[in-house]
Amino acid sequence: SQKIEQNSEALNIQEGKTATLTCNYTNYSPAYLQWYRQDPGRGPVFLLLIRENEKEKRKERLKVTFDTTLKQSLFHITASQPADSATYLCALDENGGFKTIFGAGTRLFVKA
Amino acid sequence: DTEVTQTPKHLVMGMTNKKSLKCEQHMGHRAMYWYKQKAKKPPELMFVYSYEKLSINESVPSRFSPECPNSSLLNLHLHALQPEDSALYLCASSQEMTANTEAFFGQGTRLTVV
Secondary structure (H helix, E strand, O other), X not given: OOOEEEOOOOEEEEOOOOEEEEEEEXXXXXXXXXXXXXXXXXXXXXXXXXXXXXXXXXXXXXXXEEEOOOOEEEEEEXXXXXXXXXXXXXXXXXXXXXXXXXXXXXXXXXEO | OOOEEEEOOEEEEOOXXXXXXXXXXXXXXXXXXXXXXXXXXXXXXXXXXXXXXXXXXXXXXXXXXXXXXXXXXXXXXXXXXXXXXXXXXXXXXXXXXXXXOOOEEOOOEEEEXX
């Protein structure tokens, strides 16, 4: 079955820098890949969805890339702010696209 | 209204208790989900309802019993739980039961089994 790998170590960056988070998957390439933000004790919040035929997607300060050759997605936050501190989850489809599975997420800390 | 509302926010129950978690959405979504999340772990899918019918059961123990009374409501009935069932239970909804649409999550119910 599909396995999602996200860096379990927290990422610490300075305010104003670009944060880059990585999501790797091990098996077949998904048709869709999503990124969510989760704050402690709260439910995930959807950020971006990218399709397998799209190389890049942007939304305000967020950018997602999808490389099916490397089996990897990168998530970038430019001009990061302390309010961006959260856990970022990668999610992708399984079971013929009827089910979404999540990675464990990477914790981001942005220091002022 | 783009909210998924879960009640209660916190629940402490004994191993012999029966309780229910409730979830409500008014976005007209036809797919609703229950996830279980332990600390520092990903949300794990438990059940999926599509058009009020149970479509996916991820081999969840029978002490968890889902119910979808109508297209806006989703319940999770709990009975004879174990301490290891303590977790954050998340409800979510999406327009359809496919992975190409965003899911809207509720705030979760923090469940502690004592």
